[in-house]
Amino acid sequence: MSSKGFFISRYAQLGWEFKETQLRQAIRTNILNNSGKNLEQRLEATGIQLERIPFLEKGYWVYSSKVSVGATAEYLLGLYSIQEAAAQIPATLFTALRGKIVLDSCAAPGGKTVQLANFMNNNGAIIALDVKRKRLSALSNHLERCHVSNTVVYLLDARHASQLRLKFDRILIDAPCSGNFVTDSNWFKRRTMDDVERNAILQREILTHAASCLSDDGEIVYSTCSMEPEENELNMDWAIRNLGLKIEEINCYGQKGLTNVFGVQLDSSIEKCRRIWPGETQGFFVAKLGKKTVRL
Amino acid sequence: MKQIIAFSAKFGGKLVLNTEFIAEKNGRYFFLNKTLRRFVQEDFYYAGIYLGKAKNGKFFPSFNLLSLIAKSRANKVVIDRKASWLFICGRDIFRKGIVAVQGLRGKNDYTLVMNEHGECLGFGKIVCSLDSAGKDTDIAVRNISDVGDFLRRES
Numbered sequence: 001m002s003s004k005g006f007f008i009s010r011y012a013q014l015g016w017e018f019k020e021t022q023l024r025q026a027i028r029t030n031i032l033n034n035s036g037k038n039l040e041q042r043l044e045a046t047g048i049q050l051e052r053i054p055f056l057e058k059g060y061w062v063y064s065s066k067v068s069v070g071a072t073a074e075y076l077l078g079l080y081s082i083q084e085a086a087a088q089i090p091a092t093l094f095t096a097l098r099g100k101i102v103l104d105s106c107a108a109p110g111g112k113t114v115q116l117a118n119f120m121n122n123n124g125a126i127i128a129l130d131v132k133r134k135r136l137s138a139l140s141n142h143l144e145r146c147h148v149s150n151t152v153v154y155l156l157d158a159r160h161a162s163q164l165r166l167k168f169d170r171i172l173i174d175a176p177c178s179g180n181f182v183t184d185s186n187w188f189k190r191r192t193m194d195d196v197e198r199n200a201i202l203q204r205e206i207l208t209h210a211a212s213c214l215s216d217d218g219e220i221v222y223s224t225c226s227m228e229p230e231e232n233e234l235n236m237d238w239a240i241r242n243l244g245l246k247i248e249e250i251n252c253y254g255q256k257g258l259t260n261v262f263g264v265q266l267d268s269s270i271e272k273c274r275r276i277w278p279g280e281t282q283g284f285f286v287a288k289l290g291k292k293t294v295r296l
Numbered sequence: 297m298k299q300i301i302a303f304s305a306k307f308g309g310k311l312v313l314n315t316e317f318i319a320e321k322n323g324r325y326f327f328l329n330k331t332l333r334r335f336v337q338e339d340f341y342y343a344g345i346y347l348g349k350a351k352n353g354k355f356f357p358s359f360n361l362l363s364l365i366a367k368s369r370a371n372k373v374v375i376d377r378k379a380s381w382l383f384i385c386g387r388d389i390f391r392k393g394i395v396a397v398q399g400l401r402g403k404n405d406y407t408l409v410m411n412e413h414g415e416c417l418g419f420g421k422i423v424c425s426l427d428s429a430g431k432d433t434d435i436a437v438r439n440i441s442d443v444g445d446f447l448r449r450e451s
Contacts, residue, residue: 037413073384076443077415101335125335138450140342144358145446149327152335153342164337 004188021182021278025062026085031118033147034079046072055253059088078146083111086276086284090223091115093250093288100169104128105158105210108135110142112174117148126151129158158206167215175203177224177231180283200230211243220289225282229261232285236273237266247272248288299355300347306406308399309370324349359443366416371399371407373437380411384444392432401426418442
């Protein structure tokens with residue numbers, strides 16, 4: 001069986017029939033630098049037509065465009081960011097971000113960091129980490145362009161976040177993952193189960209360190225753009241069993257998380273996660289975790 | 297810090313920044329707030345508001361710093377939509393593209409360049425007095441730095 005056939009048959013076993021999906025370009029308005037500036041009309045005047053994304057407050061699909069969306073004056077002035085629709089979901093899942101101390105553990109290129117700063121109205125503090133120096137420059141440019149002022153960036157592996165000796169109220173783990181075929185036309189050719197297993201281990205290590213830095217009433221939002229359950233539901237099930245975490249309710253676009261994966265029964269709370277099969281958006285997975293309450 | 301104040305003074309603006317809240321890293325300057333200062337450890341890469349970098353005795357401002365200076369009574373030229381686009385593409389400003397001037401307008405004065413929405417696009421140097429008569433197609437402001445730099449940095 002080809003690699004493509006192998007993965008497609010896995011998806012079928014999980015209840016999703018494979019279909020080719022075209023990636024739709026999307027943007028998110030930046031409220032830190034965009035109050036009352038009629039962005040829609042301004043972009044329309046430059047030949048960009050937008051369509052509101054029904055499940056996102058600040059998100060738009062680019063319906064048609066005569067110019068590059070990443071090279072308009074409005075983009076360079078930080079009035080919006082280019083961010084795929086599903087990728088805009090994780091940061092919306094936190095409660096009460098203003099004034100909080102937030103860890104963005106795998107931050108570059110910074111789309112979600114800017115989004116967090118928006119929700120925080122530049123108050124509180126975001127500690128943004130990335131493990132690759134080259135990516136930090138893209139992250140820093142993004143923060144400067146979008147007028148973010150509440151963030152400190154470190155060149156640091158998320159697995160060493162505890163070195164900062166801080167406790168965080170909110171932690172975003174947009175974990176390094178195997179990705180999906182919507183954003184990578186060669187995905188089926190390049191990916192093997194070894195990659196998936198290797199990423200799943202890395203993700204568990206990041207989760208472990210994040211849990212150790214989380215304040216008692218804190219929240220972790222975990223996301224990947226992988227469709228593979230090893231990187232998603234199975235990791236969440238593992239976190240519940242090993243890290244003293246529980247899955248929290250979320251209300252967002254997507255289907256319930258899988259509680260039975262290839263015949264393995266998972267904790268019933270996993271259905272509170274959201275799995276987004278490719279269609280309107282790319283493939284995605286999101287979950288919110290909190291600490292289990294210790295009863296004395 | 298002196299370099300930042302001296303740069304701001306070129307525009308006739310008076311920038312007040314508490315030095316206690318300025319962090320420096322490899323010649324790059326950042327402005328922090330009280331909360332953020334608690335979280336800035338020695339090995340940080342970027343923090344708060346990036347102000348610019350000093351290199352070989354020269355100061356290269358960030359666009360955030362230019363926007364801060366623009367909030368004060370600094371020299372500014374406001375330019376129309378077409379001139380804005382050309383400026384962002386690295387071009388100089390023709391006399392005909394200027395719709396308003398604030399502050400100094402003489403030859404060799406530095407000026408911030410604003411679009412009609414009040415957003416700072418960069419800065420330049422006035423190359424002929426904006427009060428003197430001249431042709432519409434005369435270059436009035438020489439581009440020194442513009443926000444198109446965000447694209448040029450990535451390429």
